[in-house]
C-alpha cells in the first residue's frame with residue numbers, strides 16, 4: 001500500500017470509522033480466495049471510491065461487506081460492532097444499503113412497487129419516504145406507475161439507488177452505478193451520488209469509470225488481485241504516476257488527449273507521458 005503527501009479535499013479523517021474491513025479473506029469456491037487480505041475504512045460522511053482491473057474483486061468486496069459472500073477470515077465492523085457475515089436483511093435494518101452491479105430492479109413491478117420493496121422492513125414509513133426520494137429523483141415520481149422493465153438503463157439505476165435509500169441507510173454500497181450509461185447519464189449519476197452523499201449518507205462506490213470516480217470521491221482504494229494496491233485521496237491517486245501507469249491507462253490517454261486539445265492543433269507536439 002502506498003500514500004502520497006496529503007492534499008485531500010477534506011481533512012484526513014480521524015476518529016473511529018463508521019465501517020471498517022480488516023484483512024478480509026473471502027471467495028466463492030472451496031480453496032479459492034478472491035479477497036486476499038483487504039482493508040478498508042469508511043469514515044462518517046465520506047464518499048470513497050474503489051477502482052481496479054476487471055476481476056480484481058471489487059464486487060466481491062462489496063458483497064462480503066453486505067453478507068452475500070462468506071468472509072473466511074478477517075472482520076467487518078459497523079460503528080465498532082462486529083457485523084462479519086451478518087445477513088443482508090439484518091444489515092439493511094442496521095442502516096446499510098446495497099445497489100448491486102446487475103439485475104438490480106424487479107422488472108415486472110412498477111417504480112412505486114420497487115420502492116415499496118425497499119421499505120418492506122418499515123412499511124409505515126413508505127409514503128413519507130417516497131416523497132423525500134421523489135425530491136431526489138423527480139423522474140421516478142412522475143412515472144411511478146411505469147414497470148421497471150420498460151425503463152432505460154439510467155432510469156433503472158435510479159430506481160435501484162432510490163430503493164436502497166428507502167430505509168434511510170447511513171452507509172450506501174454502490175457497485176458501478178455508471179455502468180452502461182451514456183456519458184451524459186454517467187455525469188448525472190456521479191452528481192447524484194455526490195448529492196446523496198451530501199445529505200449525510202456515507203458511500204462506498206465501485207467504479208469502472210476511474211477518472212470520474214476519483215474526481216468526486218474523498219478517498220480512493222485501488223484493488224488488485226483481492227488486495228489493496230494503493231490508498232490515498234482521490235486527487236492524489238489521479239496524479240500518482242504509478243497508479244496512472246498501472247491502473248489508469250485510459251486516464252493517462254484521456255489526459256494526453258485533453259492536453260493536446262487544449263494546446264490546439266498549433267504545434268502538433270503531444271504532451272510528455274506522465
Ligand SMILES: Nc1ncnc2c1ncn2[C@@H]1O[C@H](COP(=O)(O)OP(=O)(O)OP(=O)(O)O)[C@@H](O)[C@H]1O
Pocket residue numbers: 028029034052053054055056057058059060061
Ligand atoms: N459467483 C461466483 N462464483 C465463482 N467465482 C466468482 C463469482 N463471482 C465472481 N467470481 C470470480 O471472482 C473474481 C472477482 O470477481 P469480481 O466480480 O469481484 O471482480 P470485479 O473487480 O468486480 O470485476 P469487474 O470490474 O469485471 O466487475 C473473478 O475471477 C470472478 O470470476
Ligand SMILES: [Mg+2]
Pocket residue numbers: 058059060101
Ligand atoms: Mg464488479
